[in-house]
Amino acid sequence: MYEYIRGNIADISPANIIIEAGGIGYFIHISLNSYSQLSGKKDTRLYLHQIVREDAHTLYGFADSKERELFRNLISVNGVGASTAIMMLSSLTADEIRTAVTTENVAVLKAVKGIGAKTAQRIIIDLKDKLGKLSESGHILPATDNTIQIEALSALVMLGFAKKDAEKVVSKILGEQPDSTVESVIKQALKRL
Missing domain, CATH: 1.10.8.10 (Ubiquitin-associated (UBA) domain)
Structure with a gap:
């Protein structure tokens, strides 16, 4: 498993980034919160999570290790896949997710596309104790692009x-x-x- 990647940002969009490291361009899925932190930079270090399936090897990147830890906690919940976890991290900040889980606020989690009442309750039940221990810094930088x-x-x-x-x-x-x-x-x- 890869821990992190350091390299030049070849291309970035709100949903993914291409990092050139060692002459190879790595396509990595990112959350909107990571995009906010990386936008405007020329090089970076991203913490990685790799998912290997029969038909794909997919990389997910995070601006900090705490966001990656939250992602890993979310995908550990039955019924929450990587796409749903990225959607959650794009719709809400890590602090908002942690607060919603620790205060058992189902409505906040249900506001995310793809999360119904049962899934929101399952996330709360499975992660309430774990997320109470995580600490996040929700620093978001504004985008500077005109498109x-x-x-x-x-x-x-x-x-x-x-x-x-x-x-x-x-x-x-x-x-x-x-x-x-x-x-x-x-x-x-x-x-x-």
Whole structure:
């Protein structure tokens, strides 16, 4: 298993990053919170989690080890896969997830796409004791890119939303709040879709 990767950021979007290390470009899935921390940097060190299946070897990257630990705790819950865990880490900050679990706030977890009442309750039951021990710093840096609509739409499509639905929601959000960042547009869209 890989612990981390250090290298140059060849490409980055709200849903994934390509890091060049040792002459090889690694495609790594990231959360919106990690994107916020990495946006604008030329090189980085990402903590990794690798999932090996018959048809794929998939890497998930995290700006800090505590976010990776939360991801690993989430995927340990029956019914929560890597995509759902990344969706949770993109919709809510790590502190919000931890607070929702420790205070047994099912409504906050249900607000994430793909999380129903039963899954939210299962997450709370399985992780309440574990997440009470984690400490997170929820520092998020603003995005500086001027292609907010394109990046937000791209991220939502990569997360599995229909392009037409995502376009409508992103356009509406940018119409209401034209000075929004990519992260805020995606977070609001995740709540509306």
